[in-house]
Amino acid sequence: xxxxxxxxxxxxxxxxxxxxxxxxxxxxxxxxxxxxxxxxxxxxxxxxxxxxxxxxxxxxxxxxxxxxxxxxxxxxxxxxxxxxxxxxxxxxxxxxxxxxxxxxxxxxxxxxxxxxxxxxxxxxxxxxxxxxxxxxxxxxxxxxxxxxxxxxxxxxxxxxxxxxxxxxxxxxxxxxxxxxxxxxxxxxxxxxxxxxxxxxxxxxxxxxxxxxxxxxxxxxxxxxxxxxxxxxxxxxxxxxxxxxxxxxxxxxxxxxxxx
Amino acid sequence: xxxxxxxxxxxxxxxxxxxxxxxxxxxxxxxxxxxxxxxxxxxxxxxxxxxxxxxxxxxxxxxxxxxxxxxxxxxxxxxxxxxxxxxxxxxxxxxxxxxxxxxxxxxxxxxxxxxxxxxxxxxxxxxxxxxxxxxxxxxxxxxxxxxxxxxxxxxxxxxxxxxxxxxxxxxxxxxxxxxxxxxxxxxxxxxxxxxxxxxxxxxxxxxxxxxxxxxxxxxxxxxxxxxxxxxxxxxxxxxxxxxxxxxxxxxxxxxxxxxxxxxxxxxxxxxxxxxxxxxxxxxxxxxxxxxxxxxxxxxxxxxxxxxxxxxxxxxxxxxxxxxxxxxxxxxxxxxxxxxxxxxxxxxxxxxxxxxxxxxx
Numbered sequence: 001x002x003x004x005x006x007x008x009x010x011x012x013x014x015x016x017x018x019x020x021x022x023x024x025x026x027x028x029x030x031x032x033x034x035x036x037x038x039x040x041x042x043x044x045x046x047x048x049x050x051x052x053x054x055x056x057x058x059x060x061x062x063x064x065x066x067x068x069x070x071x072x073x074x075x076x077x078x079x080x081x082x083x084x085x086x087x088x089x090x091x092x093x094x095x096x097x098x099x100x101x102x103x104x105x106x107x108x109x110x111x112x113x114x115x116x117x118x119x120x121x122x123x124x125x126x127x128x129x130x131x132x133x134x135x136x137x138x139x140x141x142x143x144x145x146x147x148x149x150x151x152x153x154x155x156x157x158x159x160x161x162x163x164x165x166x167x168x169x170x171x172x173x174x175x176x177x178x179x180x181x182x183x184x185x186x187x188x189x190x191x192x193x194x195x196x197x198x199x200x201x202x203x204x205x206x207x208x209x210x211x212x213x214x215x216x217x218x219x220x221x222x223x224x225x226x227x228x229x230x231x232x233x234x235x236x237x238x239x240x241x242x243x244x245x246x247x248x249x250x251x252x253x254x255x256x257x258x259x
Numbered sequence: 260x261x262x263x264x265x266x267x268x269x270x271x272x273x274x275x276x277x278x279x280x281x282x283x284x285x286x287x288x289x290x291x292x293x294x295x296x297x298x299x300x301x302x303x304x305x306x307x308x309x310x311x312x313x314x315x316x317x318x319x320x321x322x323x324x325x326x327x328x329x330x331x332x333x334x335x336x337x338x339x340x341x342x343x344x345x346x347x348x349x350x351x352x353x354x355x356x357x358x359x360x361x362x363x364x365x366x367x368x369x370x371x372x373x374x375x376x377x378x379x380x381x382x383x384x385x386x387x388x389x390x391x392x393x394x395x396x397x398x399x400x401x402x403x404x405x406x407x408x409x410x411x412x413x414x415x416x417x418x419x420x421x422x423x424x425x426x427x428x429x430x431x432x433x434x435x436x437x438x439x440x441x442x443x444x445x446x447x448x449x450x451x452x453x454x455x456x457x458x459x460x461x462x463x464x465x466x467x468x469x470x471x472x473x474x475x476x477x478x479x480x481x482x483x484x485x486x487x488x489x490x491x492x493x494x495x496x497x498x499x500x501x502x503x504x505x506x507x508x509x510x511x512x513x514x515x516x517x518x519x520x521x522x523x524x525x526x527x528x529x530x531x532x533x534x535x536x537x538x539x540x541x542x543x544x545x546x547x548x549x550x551x552x553x554x555x556x557x558x559x560x561x562x563x564x565x566x567x568x569x570x571x572x573x574x575x576x577x578x579x580x581x582x583x584x585x586x587x588x589x590x591x592x593x594x595x596x597x598x599x600x601x602x603x604x605x606x607x608x609x610x611x612x613x614x615x616x617x618x619x
Binding site for chain 1: 313333335340342343344346348349359360407
């Protein structure tokens with residue numbers, strides 16, 4: 001009894017710590033008062049103002065374009081790299097396998113600065129293109145690592161079995177390899193998408209005039225203090241994330257059931 | 260008759276001058292169950308992969324049904340492989356796994372359906388068509404793997420340690436089943452294993468490999484009874500092997516001394532001469548033990564007894580500190596340090612002459 005009592009208290013504390021700030025944010029997004037201190041009356045007006053904010057909408061669409069493009073490209077490159085790294089042996093392979101982790105572990109700010117200096121050196125004009133390029137760059141290692149978790153030792157002999165039964169390399173990849181590593185590809189793509197959607201640091205260095213992203217926009221908005229419209233925007237982002245998460249969970253679990 | 264598979268001076272090296280397979284010549288007859296037997300790293304799997312085309316041949320030529328396939332892509336060879344861990348496609352049902360090869364050949368749907376159903380009946384997998392490989396037992400997976408290969412009507416089926424991952428009881432059962440399937444279909448099987456029991460049970464012919472070369476190529480009976488090299492004698496079954504020297508030659512009989520006081524008599528071969536080194540092999544089950552003296556028996560002391568279910572293993576020390584391993588059926592009445600006599604029939608004393616001797 002006593003044991004389970006403390007266990008429940010502990011769980012409650014952890015969840016409160018994790019979710020209370022989010023709940024408060026959601027509540028204040030419906031607050032009529034401009035101050036985040038007192039809740040006066042319930043209103044949707046902050047949400048309404050969001051849709052009339054041109055800058056914000058532009059930033060939102062920029063974010064969508066960048067996230068979609070960088071996710072698709074980094075997923076393709078990352079998946080092919082992971083499959084290639086499994087299939088072929090070459091000089092320096094183990095070094096490359098370790099180098100993959102470097103972009104994941106180094107501070108984002110370092111990556112941001114180094115990308116910026118590359119763009120300056122090559123005289124690339126900062127804007128949507130450099131943003132997409134940067135997002136592809138930091139997403140690829142995550143995709144590779146994610147896909148590699150679904151590649152087992154048996155994959156090589158399974159691919160050989162397909163070859164043995166007369167399947168061309170392309171057919172082997174499409175009919176055998178890809179379906180087997182699909183969970184890794186999907187989770188890699190989801191990672192790339194969410195990383196791109198909420199990236200601030202790297203985007204801060206690589207964005208140019210006219211290529212503001214939503215997280216950058218929010219960041220600039222709170223410089224003058226947290227206003228209720230930021231709360232409303234964050235709540236919408238939260239909602240979007242929950243929807244993506246729910247959809248991916250449902251599709252994944254359905255697969256398990258049919259298996 | 261033309262051999263179905265022929266290897267001509269085939270060598271394979273992965274690194275320069277490091278041969279995994281060295282100058283192999285091998286002919287496999289149609290309908291034969293041939294086993295390539297050897298410990299890991301002896302090159303047996305490499306030979307199999309060179310026949311299937313999954314491994315490139317460094318030197319030499321591979322023929323299938325009289326056609327040189329050395330440079331032919333594996334997708335175009337009329338052989339199929341059953342892999343070590345079956346390598347079933349985990350995301351496809353049993354039916355789709357078996358149908359995969361025919362789909363790649365663009366066989367019509369009706370034809371595929373007819374042939375898959377026939378094969379499924381043959382390997383007794385009815386009712387499991389819509390299961391995934393992860394939902395069936397190891398023995399059933401094995402049968403799916405076989406079905407997936409034989410549906411292609413290959414000229415040769417290559418099996419790479421295909422029973423290795425099964426537990427002992429299932430393994431025995433599958434050995435018999437595999438042999439049955441092979442007989443029913445009349446397809447040539449080339450089977451790779453490191454398990455000598457498996458090789459002896461299933462094969463029509465065994466090729467024993469050691470460090471990339473063939474040690475012996477013969478029927479299971481001859482391999483066991485008359486091994487040509489010490490390696491083979493030691494690898495197959497249990498054995499007492501003594502290095503000896505020809506001490507005298509008397510018409511058709513030669514005397515081989517294995518120690519100062521022990522000499523065995525074996526029949527003579529043309530090139531034998533006094534002073535030649537010859538190894539003597541005596542299988543432990545061919546030695547009789549008794550507490551009384553027998554004809555031509557050697558006196559010894561029981562040093563150790565190991566009980567092993569169907570047999571008991573005795574270690575008997577005789578003159579010159581030579582220890583004989585002896586296997587007897589059932590429980591023995593001897594104790595350690597008992598005085599015993601061992602007797603060996605002339606036929607059971609097998610001389611193993613060097614390899615050079617064989618070639619001449």
